[in-house]
Amino acid sequence: MTLPILELAGLRKSFGELEILTGIDLKVTKGELAFVIGPSGSGKSTMLRCCNLLERPTSGAVMLEGRNIAASGVRLDPVRRRIGMVFQSFNLYPHLDALGNVSLALRKSLKLPRAEAAERAAAALERVGLAERARHHPAQLSGGQQQRVAIARAMALEPAVMLFDEPTSALDPELVGEVLAVMRELREAGMTMVVVSHEMRFAREAADRVIFMDQGAIVEQGTAEEIFGAPKSSRLQAFLARQAA
């Protein structure tokens, strides 16, 4: 078995009294697409946000390429460059055009010279099919295009793993396809991905593993066939029944 790129070990997170994550253990290996499903409020976003320390875990370890990045004293900015994140609400910078959105971290965090950053940003936009929209501002782009720019922004830093938090939930149905297509290409190019989503069709065709979360814990995991075809736990059965309805 290969060394996991990302590993969560005994991860717990509380907000005040309330324990939202009650001990998560998860290994994501290189090139794997881990697909996370679960009811709203089950802690999926919180888990993803703990992976790049947007939320600090209450206890437990977040291992990135063998190093516990949740330990105190770890410099987070270089670590976060290794973990790309794509948000439900895109969170593009409205004052910058597409190229500016993608190249900002390349210039200011990775400290690439302006020309090189622009070149790399342009290449990333090319990969998501938006080369000719480089000079457009977010307000001039459709939702699907905005999310593709956001993917390019994360991807341009050449992260070890990319986290997707419901990347298509804010999109009109007809725009979902173009974003999923980009994600599919990323996976084919060997990117390691953790995807929280309700796109079960995408899970069936692209996920190496499907993980079902409920009430802050991983309840069940397996291949797409196992999870969707033969769910074991009653909670997963109930969840899938609700999804189908």
Next chain:
Amino acid sequence: MDFSDAFLNATVLQKYAPSILSGVWVTLYLSAIIVVAGTALGLILACIRACGWKAVNFVIIVYADILRALPPLVLILIAYFGLPGVGVLWSSNLVLFIVLTLILAAFAEEIFWAGITSVGKGQWEASRSTGLGFAQTLFWVVLPQGVRMGLPPLTNRAIAVTKMTALGSVIGVPDILNQATTAQSFSGNASPLTLAALAYVALFLPFVLLARWLETRFAWKRT
């Protein structure tokens, strides 16, 4: 009495135009340095406030509140007549500059702070998730949006505060108003006041129009 003789007397205008023009320069340069210093100080204070140190923020808030609640004239009188008694001998120009700069900074701090807080949490998270640090995120992502939001109210406030340079005439700053009232009492004619009013309108109207223009086109289309 002839109206134009009292308010637009050519001889009087000619005689006192140079002194009023010298007042224009005083008003102009005081306004310019007050706007630059006050805006810069306000921006710095807002950035410090963004760091979230409780005790420091308390001091900033109290400062901004007090300077926004007090009439500028009161502060000018306290500084001008009070400070010599404790051994601080500032010229009237310096008193006016410092008081109005502190006032503008208080308003600017509030405006910039409102701009900073209006930028959504998602912007911070997106930026931090790409490895940009707190200061980098503040500077490259949040401030450009927050400052733009604040530009129209800031322009209006900067106009209001710089117009207060006219209060300097009360403590002897040789600005437009001071020159005009002096000229008026010497000449026994209202023409210097007319000239002063026109000078102020000529100085400030462009900025009033600028503020109007900014208001109509400042809003980001939110994504």
Next chain:
Amino acid sequence: MEQIAQQFFNLDIMKASFPMLMEGLKITFLLVLVVVPLGLMGGLVAAIASGAKSRWIRWPAYAFVDFFRSMPPLVLLIAVYAGLPFAGIRLDPFAAVALAFLLNNSAYYGEVYRAGIEAVSPGQTEAARSTGLSAPQTMAYVVLPQAVRNVLPDLVSNTVEVVKLTSLASVVSLSEMVYQADMARSVTYNASPIVLAAGVYLVLLWPVVRLISRHGRKIAS
């Protein structure tokens, strides 16, 4: 330190000047009571005129507002107080202040109202007119109530500015609070009376300033 306390916070002098300041505060209140309603009404006229269909009404309204927003209030006050007598119009200080403030405040309140009116969606007017309300009725019963709600914080904040500006009346010898404080200052050679006046302004205005800040944040978040 001792010197600072003596020069700015001399309690004996403050105590002695307190009755004078309270006399002045009455005039200050009286000024506010006259000047704020005048400004609110003048501003309403300016705002409605700025939204008029005819440019013969709209443009002069804009010119009025922008002219008086360009003019420092003290210059306006002195022009009215010291300039008008040359045209044969002699106003006592109170009337001069009221007139100058009417012009200045109408411009500022007018801008506030205008922003509020513009923020009311055109659909509101259309709906009201389609139910048979006349244009003035639509303005009075449908548009203005919403407009005022939209900009209530700005109206309050502008009123704070107006209260602060009443201190300018001291320059034309109207014996409001700052005038009284400055008299006491010149008699005692001590800044404490003016500091006391500042204290009174703080007591009156700080809560309002705080309220406005809190409210602004609520809108932003």
